[in-house]
Amino acid sequence: MSKHIEKLKKQLMEIAEVVNAFKSEAVQVRVVDRLLDAISETEKTDIEGAEMFLRKGRKLRSDDDQTFGRKKPGATKILNQLLNTEYFNASHSISDIAEYCKEQYEADFKTSELSGILLKLAKENKLKRERSHDNNRFEYVKV
Numbered sequence: 777m778s779k780h781i782e783k784l785k786k787q788l789m790e791i792a793e794v795v796n797a798f799k800s801e802a803v804q805v806r807v808v809d810r811l812l813d814a815i816s817e818t819e820k821t822d823i824e825g826a827e828m829f830l831r832k833g834r835k836l837r838s839d840d841d842q843t844f845g846r847k848k849p850g851a852t853k854i855l856n857q858l859l860n861t862e863y864f865n866a867s868h869s870i871s872d873i874a875e876y877c878k879e880q881y882e883a884d885f886k887t888s889e890l891s892g893i894l895l896k897l898a899k900e901n902k903l904k905r906e907r908s909h910d911n912n913r914f915e916y917v918k919v
Contacts, residue, residue: 904917
């Protein structure tokens, strides 16, 4: 029984550090409210899970989406990986790129998530951005 109390005490001290990191009392109250909401929403009293919820600032994903401590690569990382392959030897539209990422990397990106990164790569002269004559959409190809 005392092991459980010691564990709970330690977890509460860790949460107190997170809450007290905010100088504003109003912000601290909001953080505690979110913590309580997280506990009631998930119907879990696991303090570690609630603490992770606070640190990430969003709901925890299911184990299928994200394993704790390991995230799937983001759009920037995947597009930079594609630059090192032969994928961009042929021109591709944003929707083609999003579909390819979904198939090959199991990463379901919206085209709006990719467009800014592709534009940046074009400005850095890593990709060339051209309008397609067929559908008047932008296509990207290696320089």
